[in-house]
Amino acid sequence: MLDRLPDDDPEPVELMAPGALAAVRGAMAVLPVPSVRPWRWRSSASLTHQEVAATLHAPLGTTKTRIRSGLLKLRVH
Helix, strand or coil, rough: HHCCCCCCCCHHHHHHHHHHHHHHHHHCCCCCCHHHHHHHHHHHEEEHCCCCCCHHHCCHHHHHHHHHHHHHHHHHH
């Protein structure tokens, strides 16, 4: 029954200041392609590492490495 209720809560990205959102988008643009999708799914969809790996049909270790690599590159930017 709860699944049918509308979710009116703003998404985390909607709560960010416009300048911060632009900065995150710019940083995402420098991520290597293999890191983008796993990192987004892990952070925004709240999927576990195992769920991301299964969705990508990739080994768990590879998926974890790509997520971690993406996070470290985002921190630099």
